[in-house]
Amino acid sequence: METSKRKKNILFITILSVVGLIGAMALQMIWIYNSYELIRNDLLKVSSEVFEKALREETNLACKEIPEGTEILAGPESDSIPSITYLYEGIQDIGIEMSINRMDSLVEIFLRDKDISNNHYINIIDIKNDTIIKSTSENQADLDDRLNSKIIPIKTDLSQGVQLVLLNPYIYIFKRMGLMLAGTFIIMLIVIVCISYQVRFISRFEKIFQIREDFSYAMIHDMKTPLTSIIMALNFLRSGKLDNRQEMKNKYFDIAENEADHLLTLTNKVLTISKLENHKLEMNKTEVELTPIIEKLTEKFKAKSQKTVNFITDIKAETAYADAEYLEEVISNLIDNSIKYSGESVEIRINTAQDDRYTVLKVHDNGFGISDKDIHLIFRKYERASAVKRNRRKGASGFGLGLNFVDQVVEAHHGKIFVSSIEGEFTEFTIYLPLAEDKNPMQNG
Template structure:
């Protein structure tokens, strides 16, 4: 699937999730806001009555019991008074009594504190205030008025009349109810955020897997084409040489005939080595590779490899050998030699016509370090993390001017073989300057 379409699908998927969650949160907020409004309308008349009773209690203390009604501020408003009309008449009667007989008018400040305390008992720690209004809810002169955007951030309770003619009324205003809703929805909001992050993470992870699978599929396809092309050349050479030898044309020229046999042998070994490399990687992946450890003379091994590549290479190559070890290395000679051979082969492939390759062996604690360094093209930094994966060629597979043959198996082979020997492989490289592969193997393996 094209990367562009994957991104579009991902964006649409996340957008749908966000929309669904947003609708859910809005509906939840509206429900909490409705509950807050209903609670305010239910509690505010009780607070108004408690304010009147509080004033009468103060009057009782001031004038004495003989001039007042015997009223209790602890009367249970909800249980003893249930009819709405009776509630209104009681508030009107008591307020009228206090107002006309003792000139005790409603105290907005006292009503504020009582209503705030009553709301807090219900679990609403809200910012609010009370004010005198007319029967339609419009603040009377001198009272705090709300306008513009502030009016949109408030919830008003129902108007409560203080007298029968409803010429004097009070109303409570809850300011910024959003914070109350957010506190109520805190767990839900956190869960929503975590859910969105989790789903987004899963989608991104799945997309990465899809992109990786597509990339591997492309690399495998390139590998198949490259392998067929690389196998086709020796097969054609073997076929042609076989026809020539079969025809008897070389019988009269033993020297040329011997050269043809050498060509057959070299091309056959080329195919055999290719097959062996692929089989070795397959065995390593299935943990079925058997190693035959023996004592290895790295000095002699380096000499053999230098001689082999000096004769084989068409480039102007210079080899530098530096072996400074006193301990013996125990490892599988054939696999180790093939691993180092792969590194040297890469040094010659990924370099200009003139290249210097340095082979180093040195001791480091209980390990022996084998280094293969060249002054070739180097490996881009972004490709270095994936360089030991199968089918990876250090970004060379994406270059249009790529004329270097290969399957991207060599370094994967090196990594798996050295790992099987309880060793490790590391890379130091600067693009355009050098590459250095370091094989770390235990002295006693």
């Protein structure tokens, strides 16, 4: 119930984060669009003002060509007919042509004063028929990326007008928006990364929480079995039923002692891993004889294992520079792992060798093997590669500290450990332990 509720909360937080991200992106897009429209309208206003200024300047230049004493009649100014229209039409009526090319040059000068460098051209338009009478551009392709100013009539009957066409207005607009777009992109990128990290962190937290629950359950289960055996043995011994059966009595003492030793080993392993992870445990490294350790362990596992175990040893390196106690525990864990995850007939090969830099120790078994999908998980704390599959095969129970312990101890020796395996055929662990400094030519050189 608690797990289900926690998963629902995580799902809710994830959905809320995604919705928040989408909402933030939507607001940013609305803000960018509104900014774009504002700058576009401002560009249109400025270009229209510049065009009107250029038209007035061109009209003033044309007025200088009017003979003295010539009168040009003006008319009433309105929203549709500005005063310049009467002047423009009057100048044309007396035979003076206005130069749109000169007007184009004036527009270019005035636009540059406004820091607008877009290409442009000017059209004289037949307003009624919506056709171009004259233009400063030879190419009149129907382009989408252009901005048209309002049409200024040059005939009082509103039959003709002039219009400024600004090309590629987006260059100017996005230039104005450049800093804002860059800032928006960076902010959105940071928000996306933060939300992604948050979702990943929550998911990992859930996984860790689940692993802790599984670990607690498995550890209690593993501790319950030896405790039950100890209590059962002590109850029999206390009952007095075995007082006259010394051999059976000793057997129950051995059971209680072995199970108590198992609990102590389990506890020490958890404490050792904790110290190794926090770098609080120092290795007392010396030249350790490998043959006695390997012989001791092979005899121990042959005697206590309920399976048929055959050991094949090939000792080419007699010593290793290591902490004797922890090295023995490492080899013991690897052998125990091989027996647990093998069939009823187990063959374990233990080889040692030495090169210029390392003592190499290999433990090879003919067990169930490890799948490619699971092989990268086996050194993680609390992980059991293919746990479900092993349970179907009546594999050993446990909570996955053995190989993590091995990995931590090897790392504390500044060594390396590798595993190779084919599922259904074999598993081989290879440990590299650095030689002592006085024996390592790489360090002595």
